[in-house]
Amino acid sequence: MKxxxxxxxxxxxxxxxxxKVAALAAYFRDAPPGDAAWATFFLTGRRLKRLIxxxxxxxxxxxxxxxxxxxxxxCYAAAGxxxxxxxxxxxxxxxxxxxxxxxxxxxxxxxILPLAATDEAEQRARVTAWWRGLPRNERxxxxxxxxxxxxxxxxxxxxxxxxxxxxxxxPTAIAARLMGDWTPTADWFSSxxxxxxxxxxxxxxPFFLASPLEDPPETLGDRSEWLVEWKWDGIRAQLxxxxxxxxxxxxxxxxxxxxxxEIAAAATHVPDGTxxxxxxxxxxxxxxxxxSALQQRIGRQRQLAQIMRAVPVxxxxxxxxxxDATDIRTRPLEERRAGLIAIVAHDGVLRVSEEVxxxxxxxxxxLRDESRARGVEGFMLKRRSSPxxxxxxxxxxxxxxxxxxxxxxxxxxxxxxxxxxxxxxxDYTFGVWxxxxxxxxxKAYSGLSNAEIEELDRWIRRHTRERHGPVRxxxxxxxxxxxxxxxxxxxxxxxxxAVRFPRMLHWRRDKPASEADTLETxxxxxxxxxx
Amino acid sequence: xxxxxxxxxxxxxxxxxxxxxxxxxxxxxCSAGDFFVDPWQPVARAVITxxxxxxxxxxxxxxxxxxxxxxxxxxxxxxxxxxPVPFGEGIDLGGVRVSFHPAGHxxxxxxxxxxxxxxxxxxxxxxxxxxxxxxxxxEAVRCDTFITEATFALPIYTxxxxxxxxxEILEWWRANRAEGRASIxxxxxxxxxxxxxxxxxxRTDEGLLRGDAASAGQGRVLLHGAMAGFxxxxxxxxxxxxxxxxxxxxxxxxxxxxxxxLAPLSARGTPWLRRFPNPSIAFASGLMxxxxxxxxxxxxxxxxxSDHADWSALLGTIAETGASRVLxxxxxxxxxxxxxxxxxxxxxxxxxxxEGELGELAAVDPEGT
Ligand SMILES: [Zn+2]
Ligand SMILES: [Zn+2]
Numbered sequence: 001m002k003x004x005x006x007x008x009x010x011x012x013x014x015x016x017x018x019x020k021v022a023a024l025a026a027y028f029r030d031a032p033p034g035d036a037a038w039a040t041f042f043l044t045g046r047r048l049k050r051l052i053x054x055x056x057x058x059x060x061x062x063x064x065x066x067x068x069x070x071x072x073x074x075c076y077a078a079a080g081x082x083x084x085x086x087x088x089x090x091x092x093x094x095x096x097x098x099x100x101x102x103x104x105x106x107x108x109x110x111x112i113l114p115l116a117a118t119d120e121a122e123q124r125a126r127v128t129a130w131w132r133g134l135p136r137n138e139r140x141x142x143x144x145x146x147x148x149x150x151x152x153x154x155x156x157x158x159x160x161x162x163x164x165x166x167x168x169x170x171p172t173a174i175a176a177r178l179m180g181d182w183t184p185t186a187d188w189f190s191s192x193x194x195x196x197x198x199x200x201x202x203x204x205x206p207f208f209l210a211s212p213l214e215d216p217p218e219t220l221g222d223r224s225e226w227l228v229e230w231k232w233d234g235i236r237a238q239l240x241x242x243x244x245x246x247x248x249x250x251x252x253x254x255x256x257x258x259x260x261x262e263i264a265a266a267a268t269h270v271p272d273g274t275x276x277x278x279x280x281x282x283x284x285x286x287x288x289x290x291x292s293a294l295q296q297r298i299g300r301q302r303q304l305a306q307i308m309r310a311v312p313v314x315x316x317x318x319x320x321x322x323x324d325a326t327d328i329r330t331r332p333l334e335e336r337r338a339g340l341i342a343i344v345a346h347d348g349v350l351r352v353s354e355e356v357x358x359x360x361x362x363x364x365x366x367l368r369d370e371s372r373a374r375g376v377e378g379f380m381l382k383r384r385s386s387p388x389x390x391x392x393x394x395x396x397x398x399x400x401x402x403x404x405x406x407x408x409x410x411x412x413x414x415x416x417x418x419x420x421x422x423x424x425x426x427d428y429t430f431g432v433w434x435x436x437x438x439x440x441x442x443k444a445y446s447g448l449s450n451a452e453i454e455e456l457d458r459w460i461r462r463h464t465r466e467r468h469g470p471v472r473x474x475x476x477x478x479x480x481x482x483x484x485x486x487x488x489x490x491x492x493x494x495x496x497x498a499v500r501f502p503r504m505l506h507w508r509r510d511k512p513a514s515e516a517d518t519l520e521t522x523x524x525x526x527x528x529x530x531x
Numbered sequence: 532x533x534x535x536x537x538x539x540x541x542x543x544x545x546x547x548x549x550x551x552x553x554x555x556x557x558x559x560x561c562s563a564g565d566f567f568v569d570p571w572q573p574v575a576r577a578v579i580t581x582x583x584x585x586x587x588x589x590x591x592x593x594x595x596x597x598x599x600x601x602x603x604x605x606x607x608x609x610x611x612x613x614x615p616v617p618f619g620e621g622i623d624l625g626g627v628r629v630s631f632h633p634a635g636h637x638x639x640x641x642x643x644x645x646x647x648x649x650x651x652x653x654x655x656x657x658x659x660x661x662x663x664x665x666x667x668x669x670e671a672v673r674c675d676t677f678i679t680e681a682t683f684a685l686p687i688y689t690x691x692x693x694x695x696x697x698x699e700i701l702e703w704w705r706a707n708r709a710e711g712r713a714s715i716x717x718x719x720x721x722x723x724x725x726x727x728x729x730x731x732x733x734r735t736d737e738g739l740l741r742g743d744a745a746s747a748g749q750g751r752v753l754l755h756g757a758m759a760g761f762x763x764x765x766x767x768x769x770x771x772x773x774x775x776x777x778x779x780x781x782x783x784x785x786x787x788x789x790x791x792x793l794a795p796l797s798a799r800g801t802p803w804l805r806r807f808p809n810p811s812i813a814f815a816s817g818l819m820x821x822x823x824x825x826x827x828x829x830x831x832x833x834x835x836x837s838d839h840a841d842w843s844a845l846l847g848t849i850a851e852t853g854a855s856r857v858l859x860x861x862x863x864x865x866x867x868x869x870x871x872x873x874x875x876x877x878x879x880x881x882x883x884x885x886e887g888e889l890g891e892l893a894a895v896d897p898e899g900t
Contacts, residue, residue: 065686071869071870075686078821092843450823
């Protein structure tokens with residue numbers, strides 16, 4: 001596991017994307033294929049079924065570190081991660097002789113998976129012995145693998161890029177073969193590297209992702225070069241029609257065919273050898289319904305017929321990547337779209353996402369203001385000449401979303417939270433400028449990490465100006481970016497505004513309080529965003 | 532018994548009859564000797580444990596400190612009346628015998644021992660037990676009441692030996708140098724920066740610090756201006772440090788490639804940082820023990836190097852003093868006090884105005900200028 005732990009550290013220790021890819025590629029090149037297969041499994045976000053509850057690890061660590069439970073809780077408050085707390089606690093104990101290194105694949109097959117067949121006492125004996133024999137970073141990773149919480153700060157596209165570098169192959173080929181079901185074995189990894197292409201008929205293509213448009217649309221040049229569609233608020237999905245069967249894949253690479261039988265049925269009319277990209281959307285009365293409606297269709301498998309009637313769905317198709325069993329992703333969008341319209345109708349369960357034809361950027365801008373009312377999130381802008389790429393590549397596909405509701409506000413009051421947080425100041429009140437006074441506009445409780453909450457708590461205690469019962473007025477220094485669902489005029493609030501579901505998005509340490517937003521700005525938002 | 536004392540309260544005695552030290556609005560006060568220890572407001576007579584900003588405040592009429600602390604204190608308060616006292620030497624203040632004993636925290640850092648009528652109190656100030664080439668090692672002093680710091684008083688805080696950490700810093704620096712990048716190492720301006728320089732000096736065999744013509748200035752160590760003054764005081768006090776120059780006013784770009792630059796955290800996000808080509812950013816602090824803290828602040832690297840006692844050093848030290856009463860201040864004082872109370876000691880917590888190393892990451896860095 002040493003090599004895998006070193007890879008984890010290398011990724012964890014740099015903020016540079018290129019350095020991360022280089023470390024990954026070196027690992028994939030040099031590690032034994034069995035290890036590399038498991039590393040690919042974990043790095044692409046797949047998980048072992050949780051073998052041991054995090055609570056058991058905690059209890060064992062607490063026993064062998066010989067500390068009371070409340071002290072373990074304090075440690076968690078400082079570190080915010082039990083796998084790490086456990087790894088750090090063991091450090092204080094006398095070290096055992098270091099074991100010789102066991103490769104990652106052997107760890108999984110010979111040690112971790114067999115735990116499932118043992119009782120708790122045996123699990124405790126084995127795991128605590130491993131802890132004592134491993135260096136800290138491997139101990140931390142072991143905990144993450146055991147509890148199924150392994151996560152690494154690297155995007156899937158970077159893993160694909162690194163695998164492609166190691167295999168000297170195209171990222172698209174790698175990405176396609178990482179989709180769907182595979183078992184992490186040495187053979188599988190060797191064949192991935194060797195490019196042995198045994199095509200699996202269900203295999204979807206990697207999704208091409210749009211980037212958020214930050215500049216005005218005019219910067220994109222001539223309006224006529226762009227295909228514009230509404231941005232739907234559903235589940236991005238690929239419909240694969242091959243070998244006489246239908247598969248529906250979500251972007252999370254989950255097969256969701258069975259949840260949406262009406263889509264699967266409609267897709268049998270599509271010619272064999274076709275792959276479509278689109279959106280599964282709750283749809284009723286001729287218009288899209290909110291994502292929350294669609295959520296009723298996810299996860300629920302029983303009483304399907306009933307819920308199908310209550311929440312009808314459509315597959316809003318916007319691209320075709322394979323036609324007549326031929327990969328046409330490099331053909332220009334305009335040509336692919338003509339093909340799409342030949343296959344898919346304008347209504348029914350399978351339908352084409354219509355083009356928005358407003359002739360100028362200005363006209364589009366005006367139309368975009370209707371987004372909330374139409375139940376969409378804005379526009380998708382796609383260059384008519386663009387190929388269907390892989391992952392998020394800036395330039396050809398943009399999402400021009402309606403402005404998110406965010407404001408920079410100053411922390412003005414704090415008070416203790418409830419329950420587990422009662423010892424900390426976690427209920428915050430934020431204000432914005434009205435002239436030279438700060439008017440309270442929102443209360444928020446969530447959005448900060450544990451470490452940030454601790455740090456802010458310490459800061460508040462040192463910068464309390466006045467106390468009114470449990471409420472502390474603090475120096476108006478700390479600026480936070482707040483996000484909220486809606487804002488509307490209100491007579492019940494001092495600010496004249498009511499915000500719905502505010503939460504903290506970022507601690508803006510870079511921003512002086514003087515640069516926080518004004519009440520005027522919020523009032524403008526309220527008038528623009530009336531629903 | 533556990534009593535919690537807050538500085539917002541009126542002067543208190545921790546519920547202790549005949550306390551040698553009481554808590555007051557200005558800080559710890561010894562009424563028998565009429566002096567304060569590390570007061571945070573101007574007073575007539577201030578006994579100072581060490582020169583950090585959260586312990587030595589300006590404006591008092593007279594200061595008393597350990598002899599090696601004097602030049603640092605003088606640098607901070609040029610016109611103050613400062614009386615240095617050699618380590619271990621007792622002086623009489625109103626019938627209270629006061630002496631200073633090494634705390635091993637930074638140059639001149641001391642524990643203050645107070646004795647009257649056979650009763651002994653020790654105020655630890657900040658301390659550590661790990662070896663540090665820039666200051667005298669901590670000396671355990673027997674006492675009845677021990678006032679201890681608790682900056683890192685959680686069992687997750689265990690320090691690896693400094694030699695290994697310095698090795699990691701050198702390795703990081705070498706990798707950056709190979710790529711023509713500058714290595715910016717944020718650290719406390721007083722104490723930590725000089726400790727790193729002293730540790731680096733012992734590693735000149737690494738061949739990095741010569742800065743000769745052949746390496747075209749690569750391998751130089753540079754200092755942010757805010758650190759230069761304290762570093763001069765260390766050198767003048769006879770502490771051997773690796774060579775390091777101030778970052779030149781107009782130096783920028785390629786001439787700074789490959790350098791290791793020590794800077795206070797307050798320099799982060801300032802235009803000063805822009806002069807360095809593609810810098811790698813690291814932070815040396817006990818706080819870096821926790822991965823989440825490092826990642827949230829987007830440091831490329833975190834080096835766990837602290838000038839405070841770790842968990843086992845705190846517990847070990849408290850045991851060594853033989854104290855039956857322990858009052859706790861700084862950082863995780865509640866946790867330490869609660870644990871000691873569970874073990875049958877008489878305890879209490881004291882709140883402080885600032886919190887040393889823990890305050891480093893706060894919006895206001897008490898020492899960064
Ligand atoms: Zn200090
Ligand atoms: Zn301190």
